Amino acid sequence: MTVVRDPALAADARRERRFFLSLSLPALFIVGLAAILPILWIIRQSFLTTAGEYTVGNYQKVLSSGLTWSALVTTLELSLGTLAACILLGTPLALALASVRPRVANVLMAFVMLPLWTSILVRTYGWLVLLRRDGLINAALTGSGLTAEPLPLVYNFTGTLIGMVHYMLPLFLLPVYAAMRDIDPNLIRAAASMGATLRQVIRTVILPLSAGGIFSGSIIVLIYAIGFFITPAVLGGGKVNPLSTRIERTLSTFQDWGSASVLGILLLVLMALIGVMLLAARRLVAQNTVEAPHA
Amino acid sequence: MSWLRISLTAFAISAALPVHAQTVTITTAGGDYGNAMKEAMWGPAAKELGYDVREETLSDGLAALKMQVTSGAVTTDVIHLGSPEGAQAAAQSLLEPLDYKIIDPKSVPEGAKSDYCYPFDSYGTVMSWNTKTYGQNPPKTWAEFWDVAKFSGRRALRANAQDSIEIALLSDGVAPADVYSVLSTPEGLERAINRLEAIKPNVAVWWTSGAQSAQLLKDGEADLVITWNGRAQTVKADGGAADYTFKGSVIGTDCLGVPKGAPNKEAAMKLIAAMTQPARVAKLTDFIAYGPVNPAAYEGGLIPEDRLKTLATAPENAGTSVFSNSEWWVKNGEAAQRAFDEMMAR
Numbered sequence: 001m002t003v004v005r006d007p008a009l010a011a012d013a014r015r016e017r018r019f020f021l022s023l024s025l026p027a028l029f030i031v032g033l034a035a036i037l038p039i040l041w042i043i044r045q046s047f048l049t050t051a052g053e054y055t056v057g058n059y060q061k062v063l064s065s066g067l068t069w070s071a072l073v074t075t076l077e078l079s080l081g082t083l084a085a086c087i088l089l090g091t092p093l094a095l096a097l098a099s100v101r102p103r104v105a106n107v108l109m110a111f112v113m114l115p116l117w118t119s120i121l122v123r124t125y126g127w128l129v130l131l132r133r134d135g136l137i138n139a140a141l142t143g144s145g146l147t148a149e150p151l152p153l154v155y156n157f158t159g160t161l162i163g164m165v166h167y168m169l170p171l172f173l174l175p176v177y178a179a180m181r182d183i184d185p186n187l188i189r190a191a192a193s194m195g196a197t198l199r200q201v202i203r204t205v206i207l208p209l210s211a212g213g214i215f216s217g218s219i220i221v222l223i224y225a226i227g228f229f230i231t232p233a234v235l236g237g238g239k240v241n242p243l244s245t246r247i248e249r250t251l252s253t254f255q256d257w258g259s260a261s262v263l264g265i266l267l268l269v270l271m272a273l274i275g276v277m278l279l280a281a282r283r284l285v286a287q288n289t290v291e292a293p294h295a
Numbered sequence: 296m297s298w299l300r301i302s303l304t305a306f307a308i309s310a311a312l313p314v315h316a317q318t319v320t321i322t323t324a325g326g327d328y329g330n331a332m333k334e335a336m337w338g339p340a341a342k343e344l345g346y347d348v349r350e351e352t353l354s355d356g357l358a359a360l361k362m363q364v365t366s367g368a369v370t371t372d373v374i375h376l377g378s379p380e381g382a383q384a385a386a387q388s389l390l391e392p393l394d395y396k397i398i399d400p401k402s403v404p405e406g407a408k409s410d411y412c413y414p415f416d417s418y419g420t421v422m423s424w425n426t427k428t429y430g431q432n433p434p435k436t437w438a439e440f441w442d443v444a445k446f447s448g449r450r451a452l453r454a455n456a457q458d459s460i461e462i463a464l465l466s467d468g469v470a471p472a473d474v475y476s477v478l479s480t481p482e483g484l485e486r487a488i489n490r491l492e493a494i495k496p497n498v499a500v501w502w503t504s505g506a507q508s509a510q511l512l513k514d515g516e517a518d519l520v521i522t523w524n525g526r527a528q529t530v531k532a533d534g535g536a537a538d539y540t541f542k543g544s545v546i547g548t549d550c551l552g553v554p555k556g557a558p559n560k561e562a563a564m565k566l567i568a569a570m571t572q573p574a575r576v577a578k579l580t581d582f583i584a585y586g587p588v589n590p591a592a593y594e595g596g597l598i599p600e601d602r603l604k605t606l607a608t609a610p611e612n613a614g615t616s617v618f619s620n621s622e623w624w625v626k627n628g629e630a631a632q633r634a635f636d637e638m639m640a641r
Contacts, residue, residue: 050387065633066637066640067633067636067637067640070640071640132514132516133514133515133516134514134515134516152499155499155500155516233503237499237500237501238454238500238501238502238503238639239501239639241636241639241640249632249636251358252355252357252358253455253632254629254632255357255358255361255383255387
């Protein structure tokens, strides 16, 4: 830590800080306009009746309905299921990408990124073609005699999860890959020279050092997954109804903006809770890794 | 010099254009249906009236209507809705009253009349099946549709209480004429919901759009599909292994309304009157199998004989049908849909 004593330098630093702050003003303005105002509007809407009078009735109605809670459970199941699949599939993939030569890694990365550039609607309907009863996968399974009957791969929870994991995996992979690539190879060599097995290297060097990336990836996945609408709507066959489809139903069939706003706020609260939990978990892990060498 | 020439040209062009070309905006459901309405109905009507008609397409008319009227930014003059939604919109004062001085009041049969949303065509919610699965022996009644022991196979139903609860009661032996009186009792609604819950394990897909139901039927993803007759007919006509029956269909109507505060109210009424002339609603059946509500459209051979068979309202088809009751749906729709959703979540 350097302490600036010269008043002229200090004034300079202050001016610089102010300048950088002013650079961020347009972005802050847009965020304020495009994110905060609509949220305030939704909060206001959640306290209004259809006639525009103040009420807490929307909250009573939504929170006392079993449909809300079953939608909440479905939302959590889908989000955590997607996250678990992303961690299990994405972490080894990131590890593999980080350990091959940069040129090969770039080519492989392009394959991973390719789906990101495709419209989500196209990808979702693509899965429909692959997973349905007479789709490619079932045709291959029954044709080769592996299964006698086509498997129910779509229009259910499984299909929804497949579609969601496919969408989220690249988003999870990016920060994890970045974190793993930045690990100093000398640390791994040092661990190996001290007799650590591959498993020990992964557990004590690579995973702790890439924890930040895994947490960032997890947060991105959860942010997307909690509000996911298209994939459950198309691949869920009407049987997978998270909060997002509940909001749609409340708006389109009931035209109940108040209740829909309450559901939206519920999503927001859920996101905040998960964010806090993840940050707390991250701090715990960080403490453990700092303490580890002393143990 | 050139500046003068440009302004002269501009003046000449503007003088050549009609000064008061009336612009009207119509909102339809789009797709094949929206296209059919354009070709048969509002396209020719706009030409006749000299209107410049702009089309907007939306799959969820009522939600959009509410958004426009509540926010005070009404951009559409004529909106296409299902009649239950039309009645709901009227109850929420989202529609202007129809001007029956401009629109011919005699063009709607007494039972279908509405002060706010003009019913112009009708469709049947029907039973359709895969002909490869059932060959010559498909289920013939709703009771057989529910008989999963006799007719195994994957069902697809609409993820909506509308028409589904009526059909559930028909399958349970309620006569078409008694459906709404039974539904109006609390036990009646419960009976319908229980009936749906009984078949739920055999429902492979709960569909959310008409196009999706047609796809399920066409791909053989489901063997038995409850869908709209126009959709089933299109799959059949396209060579899909599918057929359907009008027996026990639920007949509903679609209607045209004018949003409250529409920018061109009077022109909108005139457009509705012109686009629903008997010849034009009869012509609609050239493109999609949705029959006119106006009895005059069935006269004078406006609709070819063989096509009548594909319309839900044709006398030979409508004998065993239930006519969807918009009033009932306005009053009980939310409770029915909630009970339906709770059944789905169980």
